[in-house]
Amino acid sequence: MPTTKVTIVYYSQTGTVATMAARLAQSAEAQGAEVRLRSVGRDNDEVAEGEPARPTADDIVWADVVLLGSPTRYGNIAGRLKVFLDGLGAQWATGQLADKVYAGFTSSQTLHGGQETTLLALYNTVIHFGGILVTPGYTDGSKFVDGNPYGVSHVTGAANDIPVGDVTNTALDHLVTRTISISRRLNA
Numbered sequence: 001m002p003t004t005k006v007t008i009v010y011y012s013q014t015g016t017v018a019t020m021a022a023r024l025a026q027s028a029e030a031q032g033a034e035v036r037l038r039s040v041g042r043d044n045d046e047v048a049e050g051e052p053a054r055p056t057a058d059d060i061v062w063a064d065v066v067l068l069g070s071p072t073r074y075g076n077i078a079g080r081l082k083v084f085l086d087g088l089g090a091q092w093a094t095g096q097l098a099d100k101v102y103a104g105f106t107s108s109q110t111l112h113g114g115q116e117t118t119l120l121a122l123y124n125t126v127i128h129f130g131g132i133l134v135t136p137g138y139t140d141g142s143k144f145v146d147g148n149p150y151g152v153s154h155v156t157g158a159a160n161d162i163p164v165g166d167v168t169n170t171a172l173d174h175l176v177t178r179t180i181s182i183s184r185r186l187n188a
């Protein structure tokens with residue numbers, strides 16, 4: 001069976017979504033996938049030391065599985081991730097973004113501050129791509145613990161300082177397992 005190719009693209013300002021993205025990458029590699037981890041950057045175009053490279057259109061075209069992450073921004077995705085997605089018009093128009101597995105992950109300060117709406121907003125774009133949206137649903141007992149069937153999410157709290165812990169990591173690992181498994185079945 002060919003190696004599953006996983007691209008993870010995220011925006012993160014204070015590091016939470018970056019931590020989640022790194023866990024996804026580690027988990028996917030542990031499952032034998034080839035991984036491209038990409039950051040759209042914070043507020044400037046300089047890649048900081050230790051930060052993953054900026055994404056290109058080829059990173060999405062190349063992938064079997066695309067995992068997209070953004071903190072909640074007023075219940076929506078961050079502008080810089082949207083700008084990257086908006087730059088994929090040529091690949092969209094030629095069908096190169098279709099027929100891949102997509103899923104999303106997010107972080108917010110408050111529990112009801114827009115995690116579901118952020119993921120649904122993200123998925124509007126996936127639908128236009130003709131992507132195959134693979135949400136976690138409640139397909140594993142752990143989903144009744146983290147409680148988000150739309151994707152994976154983490155709450156950082158009023159001081160924005162609650163670290164990503166076991167519950168979120170388990171949910172991230174499950175998302176990787178599920179998306180890779182579905183992709184392998186699609187490509188069998």
Ligand SMILES: Cc1cc2nc3c(=O)[nH]c(=O)nc-3n(C[C@H](O)[C@H](O)[C@H](O)COP(=O)(O)O)c2cc1C
Pocket residue numbers: 011012013014015016017018071072073074075076107108109110111112113114155156160
């Ligand atoms: C402009 C802006 C808008 C935000 N909007 C929301 C929001 O609607 N709901 C919420 O709970 N948190 C909101 N937050 C907080 C972030 O989503 C939260 O701190 C997130 O965990 C940060 O992720 P990061 O560490 O990856 O940057 C907002 C933060 C900023 C700067």
